[in-house]
Amino acid sequence: KRRLIFFLALITIIFGFSTIAYMSSIYMLETVPVWNIVFTPLSFYLSVLLLGSAVIFYSLIRLIGRNYLNSSLDASTGKNLIYTLNFLLIAITFLLLLNLASYIIQLVYLRTGNEALKAGYDLLIKENLFFVILKMILLITGLTFSFILIKKYRVEKSLLILYNYSAFYFILILLIEFIGRYLFYASYHRVGV
Secondary structure, X not given: OHHHHHHHHHHHHHHHHHHHHHHHHHHXXXXXXOOOOOHHHHHHHHHXXXXXXXXXXXXXHHHHOHHHHHOOOOXXXXXXXXXXXXXXXXXXXXXXXXXXXXXXXXXXXXXXXXXXXXXXXXXXXXXXXXXXHHHHXXXXXHHHHHHHHHHHHHHHOOOHHHHHHHHHHXXXXXXXXXXXXXXXXXXXXXXXX
């Protein structure tokens, strides 16, 4: 039974990553140079991994519930739960950091690129500066909050701290991704059509 579950999970992962690759390739059009760069598939994968990790983290915390977190867990369940939540928290932190770094590099790349890329950059900066700054602030806030949660969780050794802030954390990540999708489509600039 475990092998079957593992096999099905592996197939799901392969199909999931293939789907994201195909979806991102649809947007990599030569007539839209700002999308025809390596940052398009990277942003798609980061979105899927970040939102997926956040949904699993939030759902796991909420399914367990406040009452169960206050009670003592048996050793095996508690250890597995602590390991899983700790892993997800570190993964989300890493993905937020990668998201921030890749977005900064993408802006620099667009600014220093050819005229078509600069036009996409100008669309982002001149018309959507508020959202660019807001995304940066929210990413930094998310990273800071992640580090605070990791620190408090390791010091207090209580899953209740994660439960108390999980909704805020999830909404923050969701907001970052909504703004990221908006900025992706706001950078749309065609050439040669």
